Amino acid sequence: MNLIYKTGATIFLFLCTSFLAVSQDFPPWDAPESASKVQNPVESNKESLEAGKAFYNAACKACHGEKGRGDGLIKAANLTTEKFLLQTDGAIFWKMQTGRGQMLSFKASPPEQIWSVINYVRNLSAKKAIIAKRNAIVQLAINKQSGSKEVTAKILELTSDKQQVPLENIKVSFFAKRYFGNMAVAVDAPHSTDANGETTITFPDGIIGDENGALTIVASIDDMDFNPAETSEQVSWGLENPKNYWTERRSLWKNNDYVPIWLLITFAGGAITVWSFIIYVMFQIMKIKLIGDKLKK
Ligand code: HEC
Structure with a gap:
């Protein structure tokens, strides 16, 4: 009985902490008032949006996700919430220059680039009128x-x-x-x-x-x-890709026939280790069963 309580409590605690970890938002972060008053000097036109998009994809997408929802490789701030959008461009600029925790400081980037990426980020969540593209x-x-x-x-x-x-x-x-x-x-x-x-x-x-x-x-x-x-x-301007299995250099980006040797060895080693372990465990279980049978006699 005791064991059941203990297990139950452990599972409950585990669930609670993982839920907390997932739902944990970033603590409030406010830019100073003077920074919030700074106006965005870069007009949000096609040129700026394209520059902003290029910079975003290169420097922000990995963390903030394709659409700015904060769902990239790590959990990052959602840049499409109402709360986020209610702050001024100046405040966002200040945060990007200051950085906090895993959010890098982009102080070294040209200000114009930062203003453009702000234009682009705002554009991500703008309710776009459906414009027929040409x-x-x-x-x-x-x-x-x-x-x-x-x-x-x-x-x-x-x-x-x-x-x-x-x-x-x-x-x-x-x-x-x-x-x-x-x-x-x-x-x-x-x-x-x-x-x-x-x-x-x-x-x-x-x-x-x-x-x-x-x-x-x-x-x-x-x-x-x-x-x-x-x-x-x-x-017909490419180099010929020789068919010869042994002389052709192996690389990660080639097909299965040209897998690098180290990758083959690593993979085979991993597979052998896992299988040996499984077989070892099965063997031990068999042993237990044999001992049990012997004791019964
Ligand atoms: C290494 C991951 C990473 C990269 C790269 C990154 N960010 Fe962030 N960003 C974060 C995290 C994490 C936070 C939340 C920080 C906090 O609030 O403590 C954040 C917060 C922000 C905020 C503040 C949101 C708020 O609360 O108002 C803005 C604005 C922002 N990021 C924009 C950008 C832009 C634009 C880029 C690219 C130029 C970028 N970030 C690149 C991880 C990243």
Whole structure:
């Protein structure tokens, strides 16, 4: 009986503490009044929101989550609650510069970037009016002559009267297609279209293709005013991916046949350890049973 009470109490306590740990909110955090009065000097326009989004995804998303709900890798503040949104941009700016606990201080980041990320965070929870996005298409032109490896993407708007109009100043991203996700190429600078709706990159050397060196190039746009669009085309500019099992270098990002040896050994070692333990336990149980049978006799 005693044991049942003890077990019950332990389980109850365990449940209580885990519930507390989950429901525990961060203690109140107020910015000084002088900081709250500071105005956001950066207008919340497309340029600022795009800059804010890039900074958010690189520096905040891991903790605060994709949509700012505080549900990233660690529990972080929810940036979409009414309580959060009621504070001024100045107060948020101050908190981002000051930091607390696991919230880093972003004092080293340019103020403009911080103001932009604040614009973006506010935009995350704004009740967005459903704005019909415009449609665009991506075309790829590949210069196969003279080994120049030039790739030109052309972005055209599909207007409501079925016209195709070149779009200026649209950012284009280029990728090499991979099994899992695509690998960005030519990331040295943003590539925006010119007055003809075109932007050209030189495709980099040294990218591994399939056994014949074939690669798929993908060009895509991710613009707030347009629906996502992409197109792809195959070229033979990749390095040949040799089929030879023993000479090809093994890497984590390759398929099962090219698993690194250390990973194989670690995995096999882990599996063997676990199985030996299970077999050992079964053996011990059998022993107990045999002893029990003997005693009964
Ligand atoms: C390492 C994880 C981590 C990163 C990275 C991070 N935060 Fe935080 N953030 C937290 C945590 C945890 C809190 C809660 C701190 C507290 O209240 O003690 C917090 C709190 C905040 C707050 C204050 C919320 C309030 O109570 O008013 C703001 C604003 C904020 N973060 C914005 C950002 C922005 C913007 C970025 C990116 C530029 C960022 N954070 C990056 C973990 C992080």
